[in-house]
Amino acid sequence: AQSVTQLDSHVSVSEGTPVLLRCNYSSSYSPSLFWYVQHPNKGLQLLLKYTSAATLVKGINGFEAEFKKSETSFHLTKPSAHMSDAAEYFCVVSAPGYSTLTFGKGTMLLVSP
């Protein structure tokens, strides 16, 4: 069994400040982990994924995430927020080699000028 907990339903930041979106997972095996972003009226877009290679994963648009097995965490970070980063972000877990994706409930990132 696997599950994902996104600790914040909403995160508000000012443009130019760092972003931290928190995600904890539960899995009975070595998981694959993903972050997806969903802009209004757009499909979900893959930001980055971890599949048992380097624990620090770099994604698109300056985002990165670090897999910490001891903390069962996969937090998403960005050094400097941009207005265009405002969207809903989903942390996702999957068993390696299997198609079933288990989604967190999402975190809405709000960016103010």
Added chain:
Amino acid sequence: GAVVSQHPSRVICKSGTSVKIECRSLDFQATTMFWYRQFPKKSLMLMATSNEGSKATYEQGVEKDKFLINHASLTLSTLTVTSAHPEDSSFYICSASLGADSYNEQFFGPGTRLTVL
């Protein structure tokens, strides 16, 4: 990147009618397509996985006679909600992939908002 479209984007129907939602991969051939349902303020729940030319595999608790899935070609899958009721109102999202495992990225459509009156 790969593009997946859904049609319609929004649909309103009367209770008891059937509604068909199309999912198309526009610039690649999708061996596997997935259908998800998203409730307000909830995460996406996988409903079923379909491979081109074969029957869909439904997740536990999803009625296969209620949610008919057809994957007749490598670029098109359809979800038909039969005899829709207000509790079927939801946001339905499809995704398409080159393969059935998590090493193959799933490309998501923009979703279809279904409202059943």
